[in-house]
Amino acid sequence: MKVLVRGLRAGVGAARLREALASYVRVKEVELIDEGDGAHPWAWVDLDLDDVDPMTVWKLVANLDRRYIAGCHTRWHVPAYRAR
Structure with a gap:
């Protein structure tokens, strides 16, 4: 399940974020998005x-929200599901 993670800082790479999350949850993939405001990237974390x-999943995200991870004060969001 993909969740949105905001609050990252420039220089935090996908590998660093994955490593920092390893003690909380298994991560399939991290896609960093730094287009727009490169000083404040965000990520899709699968x-x-x-x-x-x-x-x-909601409980895990609530537990991780506002937690200091990989040197960043992160904000976690579960995107609303939309059927096509």
């Missing part, structure tokens, strides 16, 4: 929680 009930 958590290895596809077979977990959605409430567990």
